[in-house]
Amino acid sequence: MPEIPSKIGRPPKSDRNPDEVKTEILAAAVEEFSQHGLSGTTTEAIAHRARVTKAMIHYYFKTKEGVYRAALENLFSGLVTPVQQEEFTHISPEQALASFIQQVLQSASSQPCIHALLALEAIQNQGKYYKELEVGQLVYGTLSCILERGVEAGVFRPLNPQHMAVNILGTCVFYFVSQGNLQHFFQERAMASPDMMEQHTTEAIAFIMAGVLR
Amino acid sequence: MPEIPSKIGRPPKSDRNPDEVKTEILAAAVEEFSQHGLSGTTTEAIAHRARVTKAMIHYYFKTKEGVYRAALENLFSGLVTPVQQEEFTHISPEQALASFIQQVLQSASSQPCIHALLALEAIQNQGKYYKELEVGQLVYGTLSCILERGVEAGVFRPLNPQHMAVNILGTCVFYFVSQGNLQHFFQERAMASPDMMEQHTTEAIAFIMAGVLR
DNA sequence: GTCTATATAAAGATAGAC
DNA sequence: GTCTATCTTTATATAGAC
Structure with a gap:
């Protein structure tokens, strides 16, 4: 029996390119950090707001602290x-x-x-x-x-x-x-x-x- | 063989009465909450600062939110x-x-x-x-x-x-x-x-x- | 009242399939 | 690049001994 190529019921696969994704993560991070601070923010919350998985956060920014630094720089540059x-x-x-x-x-x-x-x-x-x-x-x-x-x-x-x-x-x-x-x-x-x-x-x-x- | 009544190597048993303990928890809570906020503060941190165990926090205030409410009231009364x-x-x-x-x-x-x-x-x-x-x-x-x-x-x-x-x-x-x-x-x-x-x-x-x- | 021990849930981070 | 699954740590909260 042939495999079904598309899994139904999954969130629609992102139509964004990597650059857009990174930007969107940063925007989501600013929102979350500005309400909960560095320690209070969860990578899960950032990921959810940016419509990606936690793994993506770590892929682009290595650690939560890394996202924080990037978000600060991005905001104030x-x-x-x-x-x-x-x-x-x-x-x-x-x-x-x-x-x-x-x-x-x-x-x-x-x-x-x-x-x-x-x-x-x-x-x-x-x-x-x-x-x-x-x-x-x-x-x-x-x-x-x-x-x-x-x-x-x-x-x-x-x-x-x-x-x-x-x-x-x-x-x-x-x-x-x-x-x-x-x-x-x-x-x-x-x-x-x-x-x-x-x-x-x-x-x-x-x-x-x-x-x-x- | 008789049991040893006092366990050596333990932190010195508190010489405080219950009222003092509750007050000290509240004071510790104010310090922690004012730096990390409600979500960012851990009961462990409050307990450590007040020199009690986490269990005491819940004994006196039921939940972390309970400590927060009590700390706010205590601070502003x-x-x-x-x-x-x-x-x-x-x-x-x-x-x-x-x-x-x-x-x-x-x-x-x-x-x-x-x-x-x-x-x-x-x-x-x-x-x-x-x-x-x-x-x-x-x-x-x-x-x-x-x-x-x-x-x-x-x-x-x-x-x-x-x-x-x-x-x-x-x-x-x-x-x-x-x-x-x-x-x-x-x-x-x-x-x-x-x-x-x-x-x-x-x-x-x-x-x-x-x-x-x- | 105060503790230790533990149940349960959630977090950061990584491995590995695709 | 993006996901799922999982490891490890840490958190809240509770049970039960003393």
């Missing part, structure tokens, strides 16, 4: 480039600050999981993998430079640039990180809805500018 | 009481706001894990257990009331009280939540050291007040 950093030095501190904040908020809106992932990385891994990327130095370095310039020029009030950089980022980002808790407090609309995002942007910029300008 | 909430309405909005911020920062300094735990709860559980406590409503309700009063009195600039409440909390709290990542950026001293904490307090209050006052 091209977030803030040294080129953009240069541009900020050619405009006034007020304009640079406003522009910087808007960029942060915009990237947070389009990639909602990015700051959750960063928070988990800080809390669970003490920034071990974050340190390996140079994005942190770049973001905080750029922001505190803008602040320092503004203070020296006399347009910003006297302040500690490093602490203020952290506090400004906190203002921008906390809204996203704490959404899970705050959604019970904001009864009206979904916090991720476009108009709420716009409100947050408006309020954050007004707050930060008022808090920094002389 | 008496953080902000309705009594304190009342007091804020009897002083000027500026004084109330400054006093509120100082209380938040002080509790964060003395309980460094509290906001990490809240962040993990938001990210990993979407605030499921946070919602069961009434602390959230209390904290954000109190703060946005203070802001609303200040705007109506004309001492604060026009602003959205709810969004501003979130942004103010973010300014206070982000420093603690992101310590793991930021420690690589703050080369000088440990971010949890007393003088760095004082600097953060000073900068946060100056920032918030400047950002809110007319």
Whole structure:
């Protein structure tokens, strides 16, 4: 009796090429890691979301830690480039600050999981993998430079640039990180809805500018 | 031959009474949960930190989820009481706001894990257990009331009280939540050291007040 | 109450067929 | 490259001795 070549009842064989598969695994990994962190995420969950088997994860990335590293790099590559950093030095501190904040908020809106992932990385891994990327130095370095310039020029009030950089980022980002808790407090609309995002942007910029300008 | 009554080589039998044991388990649970979250924490880790066996955890709290609920309640009971909430309405909005911020920062300094735990709860559980406590409503309700009063009195600039409440909390709290990542950026001293904490307090209050006052 | 021992389930990772 | 099957470790939770 001849063998039946196609096994019925199986999930449809992937029509994706290897590159697409790898990309999709990374995307799935970002989603999972940004909710459960490195230790809390299971390869099974990533595999299921990417519609592959666990074995594929290990085939492409060797270990779970390998997927995590790759996901972090993939997420933050091209977030803030040294080129953009240069541009900020050619405009006034007020304009640079406003522009910087808007960029942060915009990237947070389009990639909602990015700051959750960063928070988990800080809390669970003490920034071990974050340190390996140079994005942190770049973001905080750029922001505190803008602040320092503004203070020296006399347009910003006297302040500690490093602490203020952290506090400004906190203002921008906390809204996203704490959404899970705050959604019970904001009864009206979904916090991720476009108009709420716009409100947050408006309020954050007004707050930060008022808090920094002389 | 008579049995040997004491088994040598065993860890010294606990000299604690049951109440102390339960308290110590809760303290250990807060430490572990605030670093790894509900799903990421193992009962083994809690047991080891509390110097008991896993079986004790289940004896006192039935399930891991039970320990988590108990730890949350224990941590937030008496953080902000309705009594304190009342007091804020009897002083000027500026004084109330400054006093509120100082209380938040002080509790964060003395309980460094509290906001990490809240962040993990938001990210990993979407605030499921946070919602069961009434602390959230209390904290954000109190703060946005203070802001609303200040705007109506004309001492604060026009602003959205709810969004501003979130942004103010973010300014206070982000420093603690992101310590793991930021420690690589703050080369000088440990971010949890007393003088760095004082600097953060000073900068946060100056920032918030400047950002809110007319 | 506190422990040891264990049942049961789930995880990361690998081997080997196709 | 992609899958199934399996090894090994680790987790939650329970049973039962003391």
